[in-house]
Amino acid sequence: MSASDQSIVTAGLLVIGDEILSGRTKDVNIGAVADFCTDLGIDLKEVRVVADETDDIVAALNALRQRYTYVFTTGGIGPTHDDITADAVAKAFGVPLPINQRAREMLETRWKQTGTEVNEARLRMARIPEGADLIVNSVSAAPGFRIGNVHVMAGVPIIMRAMLEALAPTLKGGRKVLSVTVPAGVGEGTVGGPLAALQAEFPDVKMGSYPQMGANYVRTELVLRSSDEARLNAAAAKVRDMVNAAHQAAGLPPLE
Amino acid sequence: MSASDQSIVTAGLLVIGDEILSGRTKDVNIGAVADFCTDLGIDLKEVRVVADETDDIVAALNALRQRYTYVFTTGGIGPTHDDITADAVAKAFGVPLPINQRAREMLETRWKQTGTEVNEARLRMARIPEGADLIVNSVSAAPGFRIGNVHVMAGVPIIMRAMLEALAPTLKGGRKVLSVTVPAGVGEGTVGGPLAALQAEFPDVKMGSYPQMGANYVRTELVLRSSDEARLNAAAAKVRDMVNAAHQAAGLPPLE
Known part of the structure; x- marks a missing residue:
């Protein structure tokens, strides 16, 4: 171990x-x-x-x-x-x-x-x-x-x-797991490919993708989890860049 | 079988x-x-x-x-x-x-x-x-x-x-299970004994007891389930009698 x-x-x-x-x-x-x-x-x-x-x-x-x-x-x-x-x-x-x-x-x-x-x-x-x-x-x-x-x-x-x-x-707690959420204004199908590539680049940061659908919109929350703050932040920066590129292609404003 | x-x-x-x-x-x-x-x-x-x-x-x-x-x-x-x-x-x-x-x-x-x-x-x-x-x-x-x-x-x-x-x-459905709910204005501890006796009398009617607690009240919903309507109704009548006796002892009005 x-x-x-x-x-x-x-x-x-x-x-x-x-x-x-x-x-x-x-x-x-x-x-x-x-x-x-x-x-x-x-x-x-x-x-x-x-x-x-x-x-x-x-x-x-x-x-x-x-x-x-x-x-x-x-x-x-x-x-x-x-x-x-x-x-x-x-x-x-x-x-x-x-x-x-x-x-x-x-x-x-x-x-x-x-x-x-x-x-x-x-x-x-x-x-x-x-x-x-x-x-x-x-x-x-x-x-x-x-x-x-x-x-x-x-x-x-x-x-x-x-x-x-x-x-x-x-109870004894384990390592505290930190998380960052990146809200994407596009669907899972748009971010799925580049997100999989980033997951492969950061195997120690768990990346989840959660779609939200309504009658007239589709959004995806990307949630990154890791107990290593530096790696988490590095992965989150790349995910934000990826989402911003998807937003630009879709004519949406960049993330705040 | x-x-x-x-x-x-x-x-x-x-x-x-x-x-x-x-x-x-x-x-x-x-x-x-x-x-x-x-x-x-x-x-x-x-x-x-x-x-x-x-x-x-x-x-x-x-x-x-x-x-x-x-x-x-x-x-x-x-x-x-x-x-x-x-x-x-x-x-x-x-x-x-x-x-x-x-x-x-x-x-x-x-x-x-x-x-x-x-x-x-x-x-x-x-x-x-x-x-x-x-x-x-x-x-x-x-x-x-x-x-x-x-x-x-x-x-x-x-x-x-x-x-x-x-x-x-x-999908094929099974026998439809019917249910009757009897709302008791007393706690589970009050109805627990007589309910267990009624459960023993009606083994083919499943009796569940679900407490509801707030700051100033306690209630218990008694839920009877069976696929046999006659047995369900017979059991429900006895449970209602039991709850009415508990209500009377507690100074509460009878069930409607």
């Missing part, structure tokens, strides 16, 4: 829930976890969405946790019968799923404040795989947990984001 | 693109494909999001296409060097990726109308795996394609939706 590889930190995300796959709920957690990872210099490599089925969750979890530095999961840790994420994680790790006394205290303290009755369904949320650490939930008290490299979070977006903030200090 | 199993049609979705995993683009295609499948009675079982890396695309594609009736992919079929979905699909199926004459004609007809230059980058979009059928793109002409049970579509949402409409008549 070369020196630069040692600082690559990767992640996989597992979104759990029938409601995403039926279309009833439109996921927003993938984008939030992606932004979170990018900010920390963690390379989110893969996302999977599976149903509330124990075998599917266990299989996806085992695939992801062997492959990436970190795994994040969202969904399925509430109080109802279809919340089976904790059961599936305990099964994947081969550990029991007892009531965790600290989780129970967190919940009972909150329930006392809000006058909420303690019942069997709510106590499901205190079941935590043996050996896991809790992830604090500042919104509704029911904690997430971390076991091995797997971080189990709620599916409700405001709670998920609060849990991400809570666990951020425990 | 029992008679009822014969009409279960499943699908997997593969979303391809670095821009989703970096957070730069927030995916909306998962929700659109999920709605589409639900409307056709197709059970979307799994979604994966992978980067623009040939090996990752091939591995995910082979896993999904062996497991489900249909596979849909979105992204990576444009004209630039990072658009490698067609290459990866051809590799997964072990077939060549020549310029498809019909695809080329579709593109050249559109380019003639719009005064767009034919170049090598644009002609990348006419490369179609041997043996594939084209999926018409009414928006920007560059076609998707179907090979085996895999349906390859664009990532730009308006184009992806146009392609879904184009391929809908070619």
Whole structure:
């Protein structure tokens, strides 16, 4: 492994829930976890969405946790019968799923404040795989947990984001990846050829091309990413020159 | 296989693109494909999001296409060097990726109308795996394609939706799944116990529970799904009774 590889930190995300796959709920957690990872210099490599089925969750979890530095999961840790994420994680790790006394205290303290009755369904949320650490939930008290490299979070977006903030200090970030966006006023087909040539010239700067189309316009955003600022800037200057040439040919003004 | 199993049609979705995993683009295609499948009675079982890396695309594609009736992919079929979905699909199926004459004609007809230059980058979009059928793109002409049970579509949402409409008549739907939503004005912890008992009583009606939380309220939507309308209605009546009892205990008005 070369020196630069040692600082690559990767992640996989597992979104759990029938409601995403039926279309009833439109996921927003993938984008939030992606932004979170990018900010920390963690390379989110893969996302999977599976149903509330124990075998599917266990299989996806085992695939992801062997492959990436970190795994994040969202969904399925509430109080109802279809919340089976904790059961599936305990099964994947081969550990029991007892009531965790600290989780129970967190919940009972909150329930006392809000006058909420303690019942069997709510106590499901205190079941935590043996050996896991809790992830604090500042919104509704029911904690997430971390076991091995797997971080189990709620599916409700405001709670998920609060849990991400809570666990951020425990994660090691990788090299920060820098990016430059060059907005081209022409289509991908115009810039595709010269962009491929520039990508070949700068293999250490990843160049992406993202078309935007409306009824009467077509634009392309060219996004360059690298952890080496000097190389990034050198590549960006050449991409800007290329876009300006395309603009001139199309009778468009140069980039600002 | 029992008679009822014969009409279960499943699908997997593969979303391809670095821009989703970096957070730069927030995916909306998962929700659109999920709605589409639900409307056709197709059970979307799994979604994966992978980067623009040939090996990752091939591995995910082979896993999904062996497991489900249909596979849909979105992204990576444009004209630039990072658009490698067609290459990866051809590799997964072990077939060549020549310029498809019909695809080329579709593109050249559109380019003639719009005064767009034919170049090598644009002609990348006419490369179609041997043996594939084209999926018409009414928006920007560059076609998707179907090979085996895999349906390859664009990532730009308006184009992806146009392609879904184009391929809908070619798909067989399964039994239509009906749903009833019961809105409860109490939290999941309150309804969790009795809902689990009702789920045990109606194993053929899938009951899901979806919390909604704001600063000063908590609600829970209970969603029942079944392809048997009589059983669905019987279960829904009991769930409504259960919610009304919970509302009464909480001093809330009964359901309308």
